[in-house]
Amino acid sequence: MVFSGLTFLLLFLPLLLLLYFINGNVRWRNGVLVVFSLIFYAWGEPVMVLLLICSTAIHYLLAFLIEKAARPMPKKLLLALGVTVSIGLLFWFKYAGFLLGDVLGIAFTPPSLPIGISFYTFQILTYTIDVYRKRVRVQKNPFRLLLYVSCFPQLIAGPIVQYADVEDALASRKTSMTDFGLGMRRFFVGLAKKVLLANICGQALEQTLAGGSYSFLGAWLSALLYTLQLYFDFSAYSDMAIGLGRVLGFRYKENFRYPYLSCSASEFWRRWHISLGSFFRDYVYIPLGGSRKGRLRTVLNLLIVWSLTGLWHGAAWNFLVWGLYWFALLLIDKQFQKVWDRFPAIVLWLGTFVLSMIGWVLFYHTDLSAGFTHIGAMLGIGVNGWIDASTLSVLRQYALYLPIPVLCCLPVVPFVKRLMKNHPRLGRILRPVTATCAVLLAVCSLLFLIGQSYNPFIYFRF
Amino acid sequence: MKHRFTFWLTYACIALFGSLGLLLLLFGKKDARPSDEENRMLAGFPALTGESLKSGEFMEGIESYLSDAMPGRGRIVAKTASWMNALSLDKANDAQADADVFEAVEQFGEDEPDAPANPTETPEPTDPEPTEPGQNEPAPDVPEPTASADPDAAGTPRIPREIETCTFRQIRKDGTYRTTYTFERERVDNAIRVLNAYRRKLPENGHVFFTQVPFPDIAFTLQNGDYVGWESDLEAILAANVDDGVEVVSALDVLEPGLLAGEDLYFRTDHHWKPRAACKVAQAMLKRIGIDALGYDDYTYNQNGGWYGSRVSGHPELKETTEPDTVEVLIPTLPVKGVTIDWNGTEKPCPFMVTDRHSYLAYLGGTLGPWRRYETGVDCGRKALVIGDSYICCFVPYLAPYYEEVHTTDLRKDYYDAKRAAWTVSEYLERNEIDDVYIVLSTASGVNAAYVTEYLWKYL
Numbered sequence: 001m002v003f004s005g006l007t008f009l010l011l012f013l014p015l016l017l018l019l020y021f022i023n024g025n026v027r028w029r030n031g032v033l034v035v036f037s038l039i040f041y042a043w044g045e046p047v048m049v050l051l052l053i054c055s056t057a058i059h060y061l062l063a064f065l066i067e068k069a070a071r072p073m074p075k076k077l078l079l080a081l082g083v084t085v086s087i088g089l090l091f092w093f094k095y096a097g098f099l100l101g102d103v104l105g106i107a108f109t110p111p112s113l114p115i116g117i118s119f120y121t122f123q124i125l126t127y128t129i130d131v132y133r134k135r136v137r138v139q140k141n142p143f144r145l146l147l148y149v150s151c152f153p154q155l156i157a158g159p160i161v162q163y164a165d166v167e168d169a170l171a172s173r174k175t176s177m178t179d180f181g182l183g184m185r186r187f188f189v190g191l192a193k194k195v196l197l198a199n200i201c202g203q204a205l206e207q208t209l210a211g212g213s214y215s216f217l218g219a220w221l222s223a224l225l226y227t228l229q230l231y232f233d234f235s236a237y238s239d240m241a242i243g244l245g246r247v248l249g250f251r252y253k254e255n256f257r258y259p260y261l262s263c264s265a266s267e268f269w270r271r272w273h274i275s276l277g278s279f280f281r282d283y284v285y286i287p288l289g290g291s292r293k294g295r296l297r298t299v300l301n302l303l304i305v306w307s308l309t310g311l312w313h314g315a316a317w318n319f320l321v322w323g324l325y326w327f328a329l330l331l332i333d334k335q336f337q338k339v340w341d342r343f344p345a346i347v348l349w350l351g352t353f354v355l356s357m358i359g360w361v362l363f364y365h366t367d368l369s370a371g372f373t374h375i376g377a378m379l380g381i382g383v384n385g386w387i388d389a390s391t392l393s394v395l396r397q398y399a400l401y402l403p404i405p406v407l408c409c410l411p412v413v414p415f416v417k418r419l420m421k422n423h424p425r426l427g428r429i430l431r432p433v434t435a436t437c438a439v440l441l442a443v444c445s446l447l448f449l450i451g452q453s454y455n456p457f458i459y460f461r462f
Numbered sequence: 463m464k465h466r467f468t469f470w471l472t473y474a475c476i477a478l479f480g481s482l483g484l485l486l487l488l489f490g491k492k493d494a495r496p497s498d499e500e501n502r503m504l505a506g507f508p509a510l511t512g513e514s515l516k517s518g519e520f521m522e523g524i525e526s527y528l529s530d531a532m533p534g535r536g537r538i539v540a541k542t543a544s545w546m547n548a549l550s551l552d553k554a555n556d557a558q559a560d561a562d563v564f565e566a567v568e569q570f571g572e573d574e575p576d577a578p579a580n581p582t583e584t585p586e587p588t589d590p591e592p593t594e595p596g597q598n599e600p601a602p603d604v605p606e607p608t609a610s611a612d613p614d615a616a617g618t619p620r621i622p623r624e625i626e627t628c629t630f631r632q633i634r635k636d637g638t639y640r641t642t643y644t645f646e647r648e649r650v651d652n653a654i655r656v657l658n659a660y661r662r663k664l665p666e667n668g669h670v671f672f673t674q675v676p677f678p679d680i681a682f683t684l685q686n687g688d689y690v691g692w693e694s695d696l697e698a699i700l701a702a703n704v705d706d707g708v709e710v711v712s713a714l715d716v717l718e719p720g721l722l723a724g725e726d727l728y729f730r731t732d733h734h735w736k737p738r739a740a741c742k743v744a745q746a747m748l749k750r751i752g753i754d755a756l757g758y759d760d761y762t763y764n765q766n767g768g769w770y771g772s773r774v775s776g777h778p779e780l781k782e783t784t785e786p787d788t789v790e791v792l793i794p795t796l797p798v799k800g801v802t803i804d805w806n807g808t809e810k811p812c813p814f815m816v817t818d819r820h821s822y823l824a825y826l827g828g829t830l831g832p833w834r835r836y837e838t839g840v841d842c843g844r845k846a847l848v849i850g851d852s853y854i855c856c857f858v859p860y861l862a863p864y865y866e867e868v869h870t871t872d873l874r875k876d877y878y879d880a881k882r883a884a885w886t887v888s889e890y891l892e893r894n895e896i897d898d899v900y901i902v903l904s905t906a907s908g909v910n911a912a913y914v915t916e917y918l919w920k921y922l
Contacts, residue, residue, distance in 0.1 A: 006528040007521070011487070014480025043521050181468030184476060200546075213646070401549040435468035439475045446479070450532050451542030 001043035003187075003240045004194045006449055012040065020248065026172050030147050033248065040152040041115070048114035051089070056149045058085055059124045060142050063131040067138040075132060082128040090121045098315030116156030118312055122279050124149050127163035129283060136164050144170040153244040157237045159255035159275035162282075166250055173249030183246030185438040189413075190239025192441035195448045197405045198232035200398075201225050203452075208394045213384045214377035218391035223357045223378060226364050228405045231260065234273070253278075260356070260409045263348035264340065265329040268356055276312070280305050303327055313363070318371055322362040329355060483528070490531030496823045497536070503828055504530035517882065628696040630714070630905075632680070632689040640689075642680060645696050645909050653909045656918045658705045660899050663888050663922070668707060671747045671900045672700070674908035675713040675735055675853055678728035684721040692718055696909065709750040716746045729787045732771020734822050737763070737790050737856050744860035747900065753864055763790040766820040791817045791824040792859045796839040800826070803833035805882040815859065825855035826870070832878055833890065834870045838862045845895060849873060849887070850902040851913070857902050869894060873917040874907065880921050887922045 001008050016036045020029055042049040062082040069075045094117065097110025127148065130136040139145045148170055154161050205225040208218055238255035245252045259272035269277055285305045291298040303324075310323020333340070340348060358375055365371035377383045395402075416434065420427030494506035508514060508523025515521075532538065628650050631639040653672075661670045676692075683689045697712035704710060717739055720727055727739035741758040748755040767788040774780045798814040813827040814836055826834070829852055836858065845867040848854045854870055861868050871887070872878060880886075885893060907913040 001521070005525055006483075007525050010479050010483030010528055011524075014476055014483060017476060018480070044518070046516050046518060177469040178465045181465040181470075181472050184472035185468055188472070188475070396551045398549070399551045401546070431465065432467045432471075435465075435471045439471050442475055447538050448542050450529050450535060451539040452546075 037150040037152040079132045095315045153241040175249040183243045186243030188438040188442035190236045193236035195445035201229035215388035216383045217387040219377035265333040630694040633691040669898045670708045673711045673713045731774040740857040799837045836868045844897045846898045847896045848900040851907040
């Protein structure tokens, strides 16, 4: 099931909220949430829900044993077993086809990828590793652990919620009218970002790319459209997850902070998919030694982290190359920090934005050569003229629409929030206006979901 | 509490959504039914079985049902389309009149000729000439294909090296032309290989027929005087390079004289051809195997007037300035029995001609599927499979008198799901002892589109 589906909006969510709020008892609420989360997952993956439950059961047991073990070696072995099982499952479903087929050239039919496996695998690993590190207490109630792993707002497309962040909320959490209102408002805004921005950018992108060859402007326009689509698609999902989490009494950390305003590669990754960056920092980079073991080792650690970041997004060469591309950019960024400081901010911003666009081109084309052809066309190599008919057609068709997503990349919401905070009287006027706008956006989104059918979620495949 | 208003408003919104969902579950129309506005079958309530739950069919069905059973759906579709239209530089009236409307979509392989959300949204290039090099050159002769086909080399490029592209051109009065479609060598090669691959799946005396039919907007340019002729080298190149038993019929050549003579070959308000055009193409195809087929006027028809098709239905304002279409529905000479064959092989009766229907759904009842079989009552021992998009609905009736059974399938992405299909196309051909395959596509699903580059291969 997806947040931007009619089944979710018209049936699942209203029924869940009704049953959830009918009783304030946390056990009741956890029960409702577990049942609905499993239905939510099983709606798209009726069989694979068993894998999620088994995976949770294994980690529940292992964490228990880790805590009970008196000596460090058994603890380490149990942790290694947990990591091996989870990564093994992830590897089997996600990477076996790539390794055996693409790398080794062995004929192999890969198993179908369970939705959200990359997200929930990482989540459950944070639990077991943190129990080992004694950062969190072992969860004695298996249903609470299942709730943590399966909690539907963040189950299939993140953000990656670390166990430590919700440990207390699993046992007791407060809900309020304010949290409900603001959470739903955030959800509606996310829904509108998905339906009214990401989907329409995606439609325009398909039209632009349908020709198969690139004109110079066509190559740039398609790169820009994908850059916008990906951001709105993924950040919308995070907005909806964070909003729903708040409605249900969970506080999830922000996952995006206007990444396209970044003036450097490192800043970009502090603003884009923050929960993934945090996971790799806390559970891979720092355990490898981070930057504490010399310059060469730091570079090696970064190389490992960015290769893994690339491969996490998909088992294909283009994702690996995309990860290495960012590794190179980050190295250059750090190496020439003093040089960059001399440039005006606008140049740095433009450079970062263009480099991120080029990165998304690599990300988009699972066929690496197609990606390089596209990048080549952006540089004027092998182009079919300055502009082609489909680009012209898209520009005309979306002429008045295109400025809207571009403007929405700017921090309009924080600006309004600051304005409301600094001018309380204005705040009192604007508060109902923002709520009304959010509801109107939700209704518009519903109408678009009925009237227009283009509705893919890009981050599902990860 | 600072956010009381926000709470109540969002609460009311979600309560409204929930009530709407509940009402749809309780009172929504549970049966699948045709939509004249959208030119397709609207989803009914899906069957709830263990199998449909396991396969996910039920879940997909519920999503479609909620969308299709929504009260005022037609208006919502039109309204959202008009909102998008308002943000476009191309307005409905421009598109209605202009022949370039579908050009961009067709040329670059959009493959959804059934009920585009808003066909008039697709803009015409303001001045496409600069984007196409050499457009204003004098019309050259169609190049003579010289290559010989290698029937065994499915993966070998077959067309002559010197040919980089094939083109479809519209000829102006002064002899200059405008390149409307360009077919890259790679796409043409692919089409040749795919046609040969289908041919190899048929018995020795079997045939594969292929045609791609231009959209009405292009066709109308011959009638409104913008252009005086068409020219395409694609069909000649294809024909010269396919194996024996593959017949490439140029719908352009077949339809051009009629259009120039002012014949009514396309619906004015819709994006489909009319039976008269379909009959002409069917005749031309059948002639290739020595059958002198009946002409359009040899049949009798019900004339169902007053229909506005997809090009107008999303734009109520155009109804005031546009004459409605008349739907000519063939009255079958023999009682034809039709069945749809479900993904798992279950058969259900389906209509052949809905003689009292005032829309394109009169022909075969629209696109139903995934497979259909029409038992024609003709005892000739030959069976045909027609593969295509919605253009086949109008076409199939003219094949019926010459085959014992005519089967159909539509491989477009919203109509065919290989994962659920009990058979591949090859298996279906073998299982039903099909002799001839007809691939009839609008240009939107043609050589440049995923239908030919992807689906025909993938599902074979």
